[in-house]
Amino acid sequence: MNQTSPQQPRPAEPLPRRPSVGVRVGKVLVGGGAPVVVQSMTNTGTEDPVSTAKQVAELARAGSEIVRITVNTPAAAAAVPRIAERLAMMGVDVPIVGDFHYNGHQLLEAEPACAEVLAKYRINPGNVGFGKKKDAQFGAIIEKAIQYGKPVRIGANWGSLDQGMVATLMDENAGRAVPWDAALVAREALIRSALDSAARAEQLGLPRERIILSCKVSGVQELIAVYRDLAARCDYALHLGLTEAGMGSKGITASSAALAVLLQEGIGDTIRISLTPEPGQSRTAEVMVAQELLQTMGLRAFTPLVTACPGCGRTTSTFFQELAKAVQEHVRARMPEWRVKYDGVENLTLAVMGCVVNGPGESRHANIGISLPGNGEAPAAPVFIDGEKAMTLRGDNIAAEFVGLLDDYVARKYASRAG
Helix, strand or coil: CCCCCCCCCCCCCCCCCCCCCCEEECCEEECCCCCCEEEEECCCCCCCHHHHHHHHHHHHHHCCCEEEEECCCHHHHHHHHHHHHHHHHCCCCCCEEEEECCCHHHHHHHCHHHHHHCCEEEECCCCCCCCCHHHHHHHHHHHHHHHHCCCEEEEEEHHHCCHHHHHHHHHHHHCCCCCCCHHHHHHHHHHHHHHHHHHHHHHCCCCHHHEEEEEECCCHHHHHHHHHHHHHHCCCEEEECCCCCEEHHHHHHHHHHHHHHHHHCCCCCEECCCEECCCCCCCCHHHHHHHHHHHHCCCCCCCCEEEECCCCCCCCCCHHHHHHHHHHHHHHHHHHHHHHHCCCHHHCEEEEECCCCCHHHHHHHCCEEEECCCCCCCCCEEEEECCEEEEEECCCCHHHHHHHHHHHHHHHHCHHHCC
16 A cells, blocks of 8 residues: 655644734734734713723723724713823823714814824724715815824624625626526625725725724624635735623623634734623623633734643542632733733743643643642642642642742742842
8 A cells, every 4th residue: 555654744833924014003013923912992971081091901901902992972082081081190001993873074173182192093994974974974084094193903893884886796696697686685785895995095005004804793603704705805904803792701701712713823913802791790701701712712812821620520629720720820910910920921921730640741841830739649739840840749739839839939039130
């Protein structure tokens, strides 16, 4: 029997990034080969500058590198400069994006301070204007962006399609020998709405390096199909997000399923995980999910993550679960300080394992790991540092001792890179 040599396996990493034009949003570069940017959006009433500034600060401190706020009323537009002032007093330097629908042209004209303070304008071609007013109102916003040197995200959305574009494409479709199905026509309307609007913005004088596009839908497969098509037809920077993703595990799963496929293919320059917050839950949860998605895919590093086993009949104690949670919470609490003091600490790897089966092996793969005793094992917990067994912990203070070892390791490992 003839045997052939196996093909060389692909490297265990994402495909090369899709080339895109770089767009400067305040201090942040989107596209142009820059790392994928995490962003979020407030859900406070923008008319209230105190609560909005507070939430912007929370999101920024959690890791949102761009924060979008709703600008929908004259009072909201008038509050934007006061929000910026409060953030400056709080020492928070994050680009603020104004989200405009229906009346953005009026608000930017009436409140020049708002137009100047915002780092970017977001407009929706499906509702920027209707009928004969559409071109004039779209043009008015683009003119303000040119006047103040601001980038614009042209964000088409499945839920607010440009009906004029839909009608045009439906007429075109009727003349095809083999008509497309309705879903394909709607997808094309979404993409054409964004691309035609971008072309119009360039005709009006907005430079290509100030345009970001998005085409959001609420279905996983639809989002993947839309962005694959969009990415193949332009080199604009692209914002990814599954719109109306939902609440809790459903929203996280759906967003991750869609965005992971696209990011793996090199598509996407900035992302948002659009979660519906649980009652009483912090808005920052969506920032954490976005960071963990990028980090677990190997695209960026934000904070040390803990490898921990799921537990089985060998791990009847819940102690390893409690320790894994305590270590992760400790790391997140210390990261604001560590990020300033220790360059590269976000790449630290940790392991908290629950029995002898995979515990020592996983712990050796981490920078610092612990293998707790499972059911029937000797009450001893070996600690591994940089692949070598360093010590064995016993007794009732294992958690505190391990956290102490972690802090000592960080200070020692990254001391030479500090300051």
